[in-house]
Amino acid sequence: MRTALLLLLALALGAIPGSLVPQRGVDSLAVARFRSEHADLTPWLDRLDLFSVYSSPWFAAIYLLLMVSLAGCIVPRTAAYARALRARPPRTPSRLDRLPAHVTYETDASPDAVLGSAAQLLGQRRFRVDRDPDAVRAEKGYLREAGNLLFHVSLFGVLVGVAVGSLWGYRGSVIVVEGQGFSNTLTQYDEFRAGPLAGADSLPPFSLALSTMTASFQPPGTEQAGQPKLFEATGTVVPSPGEDPVDFAMRVNEPLTVDGTSLFLVGSGYAPVVTVRDGAGDVTSSGPVPFLPADASYVSQGVVKAPDAEPEQLGFEGFFLPWASTNAEGLPVSVFPEAVQPALSLFVWTGDLGLDGGEPQSVYALDKDQLSVVQGDDGESLRLLLSEGDTARLPDGLGSIRFDGVREFARLQVASSPLSWLPLGSLVLALAGLLGSLYIRPRRTWVRARRDDGRTVVEVAGLDRVAGGDLAADLDDFVARLRERGDPSQ
Amino acid sequence: MNSEALAQLSNVAVASAAIALALGCVAYLAEWAFAREVTTPREPMHVGAVPSATPSTAASRAANGASRSDRLAGIGLSLTVLGAALLAAGVLARGLAAGRAPWGNMYEFAVTGALVVCLVYLVLVARAGIGWLGSVVTGFCVSVLGLSILVYVPAGPVVPALNSYWLVVHVAAAVLAGGAFVVGAGASAAFLVKERAERRSPGSGQRGVLGRLPATEAMDRLAYRVHAFAFPVWTFAALIAGPIWAQAAWGRYWGWDPKEVWAFITFVVYAGYLHARATAGWRGKGAAVLALVGFATFLFNFVGVNLFVGGLHSYAF
Ligand code: HEM
Numbered sequence: 001m002r003t004a005l006l007l008l009l010a011l012a013l014g015a016i017p018g019s020l021v022p023q024r025g026v027d028s029l030a031v032a033r034f035r036s037e038h039a040d041l042t043p044w045l046d047r048l049d050l051f052s053v054y055s056s057p058w059f060a061a062i063y064l065l066l067m068v069s070l071a072g073c074i075v076p077r078t079a080a081y082a083r084a085l086r087a088r089p090p091r092t093p094s095r096l097d098r099l100p101a102h103v104t105y106e107t108d109a110s111p112d113a114v115l116g117s118a119a120q121l122l123g124q125r126r127f128r129v130d131r132d133p134d135a136v137r138a139e140k141g142y143l144r145e146a147g148n149l150l151f152h153v154s155l156f157g158v159l160v161g162v163a164v165g166s167l168w169g170y171r172g173s174v175i176v177v178e179g180q181g182f183s184n185t186l187t188q189y190d191e192f193r194a195g196p197l198a199g200a201d202s203l204p205p206f207s208l209a210l211s212t213m214t215a216s217f218q219p220p221g222t223e224q225a226g227q228p229k230l231f232e233a234t235g236t237v238v239p240s241p242g243e244d245p246v247d248f249a250m251r252v253n254e255p256l257t258v259d260g261t262s263l264f265l266v267g268s269g270y271a272p273v274v275t276v277r278d279g280a281g282d283v284t285s286s287g288p289v290p291f292l293p294a295d296a297s298y299v300s301q302g303v304v305k306a307p308d309a310e311p312e313q314l315g316f317e318g319f320f321l322p323w324a325s326t327n328a329e330g331l332p333v334s335v336f337p338e339a340v341q342p343a344l345s346l347f348v349w350t351g352d353l354g355l356d357g358g359e360p361q362s363v364y365a366l367d368k369d370q371l372s373v374v375q376g377d378d379g380e381s382l383r384l385l386l387s388e389g390d391t392a393r394l395p396d397g398l399g400s401i402r403f404d405g406v407r408e409f410a411r412l413q414v415a416s417s418p419l420s421w422l423p424l425g426s427l428v429l430a431l432a433g434l435l436g437s438l439y440i441r442p443r444r445t446w447v448r449a450r451r452d453d454g455r456t457v458v459e460v461a462g463l464d465r466v467a468g469g470d471l472a473a474d475l476d477d478f479v480a481r482l483r484e485r486g487d488p489s490q
Numbered sequence: 491m492n493s494e495a496l497a498q499l500s501n502v503a504v505a506s507a508a509i510a511l512a513l514g515c516v517a518y519l520a521e522w523a524f525a526r527e528v529t530t531p532r533e534p535m536h537v538g539a540v541p542s543a544t545p546s547t548a549a550s551r552a553a554n555g556a557s558r559s560d561r562l563a564g565i566g567l568s569l570t571v572l573g574a575a576l577l578a579a580g581v582l583a584r585g586l587a588a589g590r591a592p593w594g595n596m597y598e599f600a601v602t603g604a605l606v607v608c609l610v611y612l613v614l615v616a617r618a619g620i621g622w623l624g625s626v627v628t629g630f631c632v633s634v635l636g637l638s639i640l641v642y643v644p645a646g647p648v649v650p651a652l653n654s655y656w657l658v659v660h661v662a663a664a665v666l667a668g669g670a671f672v673v674g675a676g677a678s679a680a681f682l683v684k685e686r687a688e689r690r691s692p693g694s695g696q697r698g699v700l701g702r703l704p705a706t707e708a709m710d711r712l713a714y715r716v717h718a719f720a721f722p723v724w725t726f727a728a729l730i731a732g733p734i735w736a737q738a739a740w741g742r743y744w745g746w747d748p749k750e751v752w753a754f755i756t757f758v759v760y761a762g763y764l765h766a767r768a769t770a771g772w773r774g775k776g777a778a779v780l781a782l783v784g785f786a787t788f789l790f791n792f793v794g795v796n797l798f799v800g801g802l803h804s805y806a807f
């Protein structure tokens with residue numbers, strides 16, 4: 001027990017750092033940010049696996065030791081329990097008056113009659129009853145230990161279930177713009193994590209097309225103005241190639257399940273539709289570009305890249321403002337998350353976007369190593385502010401950019417976690433076992449009756465094996481019933 | 491009544507409840523202040539409540555102190571009942587004003603939590619005679635209500651992620667377990683104080699403020715019973731209902747989000763408490779300390795994680 005206790009405390013302590021240091025499996029962006037902000041700390045944190053505490057060897061060591069200790073505990077206890085299950089209630093102590101609860105009374109009924117009623121009454125109260133010539137011995141509450149064992153065994157079920165889920169499961173997220181689609185292959189994901197046995201190259205081949213993404217918010221003027229009200233994505237899904245498309249509607253808390261894989265709507269945002277023309281007037285980039293919401297007002301950040309532009313490649317970086325206004329300093333801000341008066345605020349960069357290097361690059365950031373910012377007439381960086389339908393001509397014959405309109409996008413989380421019912425089901429069993437182990441009270445009761453001077457002397461005694469029950473009162477109640485039965489004159 | 495009037499009503503009821511509970515706390519503290527004068531054990535005082543011959547002044551002062559203490563305890567209890575009723579009205583009105591279960595943000599969690607603490611306390615006053623925990627319980631509730639002003643938000647609907655049946659179940663169970671954890675921690679703390687005093691000077695537990703507390707074994711047993719209720723409820727809230735809802739909302743049962751980490755830590759520490767009670771050398775004092783550590787992790791999850799750490803749950807409460 002001491003080992004188990006110390007290991008439990010070690011598990012609790014070991015879990016703490018993972019809540020203070022960002023975790024790779026939880027928020028990889030936060031990890032990257034933390035690493036650049038605390039460059040001096042990161043080598044140490046890396047050495048201790050503190051960016052992935054819950055999959056680190058030392059954390060695994062703690063819970064595996066706990067499981068070993070648990071097995072070492074359960075096995076002998078189960079054996080002992082199996083013996084106890086077959087055992088009969090213990091023999092009647094010679095001095096019943098030494099037990100914690102004890103009642104003696106006299107009656108006219110015969111010892112046999114008294115003992116018979118006692119055995120019957122105890123049987124009704126779910127005691128296991130044995131009859132001796134001069135006494136009845138009874139015991140109940142065997143299930144307490146069963147509950148305790150069930151609880152502890154179930155913890156293995158949790159561990160196995162979690163292990164299966166993380167070995168065979170996968171999870172990815174993807175952004176789908178209205179009017180566009182997604183098919184379940186690795187290359188389509190923005191972010192993907194899979195267990196080593198998940199078979200990530202043979203994902204279920206479903207695909208979907210997103211027709212509408214609706215995000216609505218509490219209207220301005222109400223007390224909770226701007227708080228999200230409803231997120232809903234609708235479209236059609238093709239469960240596997242060649243099958244007919246099926247309509248779907250997905251909401252937060254209402255996932256879509258296709259072929260054993262679940263899709264969850266976990267976010268939304270705006271994808272401004274822009275057309276970029278280069279110096280020669282050719283369209284070099286056109287279509288919706290997802291901008292990532294930076295805060296609850298849905299001011300969103302993003303970039304537009306035009307690598308084919310002549311004479312120089314073009315990159316745009318800035319903000320999408322759903323309901324644009326200007327603040328006291330004259331800077332563009334958004335006053336509401338709904339795209340009522342959308343605007344784009346962009347800086348323009350020219351040079352080499354760095355897309356030919358072969359290094360994968362984020363589609364949400366510009367690699368500015370070989371880019372220079374385009375300046376306006378005033379010698380400051382040029383800031384474009386475009387409302388819907390506006391076109392801005394860039395200086396020096398670089399080209400132009402037009403803000404055609406806005407579409408919404410859905411951020412979907414796709415997850416498959418095989419056997420996910422196992423940890424959960426095990427926990428439900430564990431809870432049932434726990435309730436048994438906490439609330440079932442093993443109790444022993446003995447009744448002895450002997451003839452003395454023409455009367456029958458009855459001794460009743462009880463013993464609780466765990467504290468907390470109301471033994472004396474229960475025994476009094478039992479004796480009252482017994483007297484009623486065994487002594488009809490009363 | 492329209493929802494604005496209901497929201498207004500809720501605020502007034504909660505504020506009045508805070509005042510009633512603060513006065514209740516003062517009454518309970520005064521109960522202890524008068525008990526300082528009581529030098530003999532309390533029970534015998536009641537037996538000889540009517541002094542027969544000429545009582546010594548010290549004894550009569552003690553008798554006065556004891557009966558005054560009892561009266562103050564009665565006042566404290568009445569004020570707690572009043573405070574709980576007002577809180578219940580406040581929570582109900584808030585729920586009606588918002589048109590949903592009234593535990594959708596940190597403010598509502600605090601107010602509902604204070605109500606549940608009061609209710610758990612009152613139920614146990616009736617069933618297990620824990621009136622002696624009054625000052626701790628009312629003091630705790632007043633602090634929570636006072637601090638809840640810092641996170642006040644007007645009544646309104648919740649964000650879609652929180653619009654789930656499982657969330658209602660998950661939070662209700664967490665609040666219920668939390669209410670019981672408060673009472674359990676109070677009993678364990680009182681146990682530690684009295685146990686220490688008795689170890690230092692035997693007999694001191696019979697006198698004064700400590701004399702108004704039950705015997706250490708009784709407090710230990712009470713603490714166990716309360717935790718034996720709270721632990722399964724917490725297990726259900728944190729490890730069953732929470733994951734089911736997280737699966738529906740975020741597509742994963744468990745993601746080691748800071749709030750989940752601390753819920754897990756609380757679970758493990760309280761499991762440690764239950765083990766400690768069966769481990770030689772940890773019974774009594776060690777177990778009581780673990781109960782307080784468990785409570786600290788619970789509080790940190792509610793306050794610390796929301797305010798300092800963040801994570802997916804942070805917008806919620
Ligand atoms: C994840 C690990 C564990 C958890 C969460 C856990 C939890 C619990 C809980 C909640 C109880 C309380 C039941 C009661 O009070 O009757 C308990 C009792 C017990 N546990 Fe564990 N336990 C764990 C590991 C272990 C291990 C490793 C051992 C063995 C070395 C162990 C041995 C026991 C025993 C013997 C009892 C019964 C104590 C008694 O008779 O009251 N447990 N455990």
